Amino acid sequence: MAGGLEAGMxxxxxxxxxxxxxxxxxxxxxxxxxxxxxxxxxxxxxxESPRDLLRQVxxxxxxxxxTAIVGPELEYVLLEPDADAPTGWRRYAPAPGNVYTTGRKADPDGHLLRTARALYALGLDVSGGNREFGGGP
Structure with a gap:
């Protein structure tokens, strides 16, 4: 079927x-x-339908x-408002050296734990989480 990337999205x-x-x-x-x-x-x-591809598999x-065991990796960039930043936003917990870490140094406000609990409340079986290095804003 024509479409997707071949058709320019x-x-x-x-x-x-x-x-x-x-x-x-x-x-x-x-x-x-x-x-x-x-x-x-x-x-x-x-x-490009992920659900349809999964059904086929x-x-x-x-x-x-x-039997398949599916474990999606949910990723996002977490920002905080910052009126002094050029974009109006800054990275959450910008301390260096926190790649693939958890705990208060990497996550001073406990965002990751709250997120894991919220995902669990949605019915997602969360097995772990960490702060990953990325080139976000």
Whole structure:
């Protein structure tokens, strides 16, 4: 099927999977869910759809009498407001030498632990977390 990168990343449609709706514990009256990525013209899955790719792999594994264990790596850049910074933001906990670490030196406000607990409350089985070096803003 034509599309995706070959077509210059055209518009997509994301259809929410209402079976995955979960209230966000930190935001009253807001929920989160997973969605299926579709081509708006055809209504069919696009080649870059992670869920569709996973479904294909699961079918192949089942045919081979194997079971998948899936462990996504969730990443983000955490910033704090800073009126003096050119962008209005600065890195959270900018102390050097904190690559792949946890604890108060790398995370003075306990953000990582709160995030892990929030993800667990969403039904994600969190096995660990750390501060990773990155070139964010």
């Amino acid at each position: 055209p518009d997509i449609l994301v259809r929410p999977d209402l079976d995955t709706v979960v209230p966000l514990p930190w935001e009253p009256n807001v929920a989160w869910c997973i969605g299926d990525v579709l081509d708006p013209a055809t209504g069919r899955s696009v080649p 699961l079918t192949r594994l089942k045919d081979a009498d194997l």
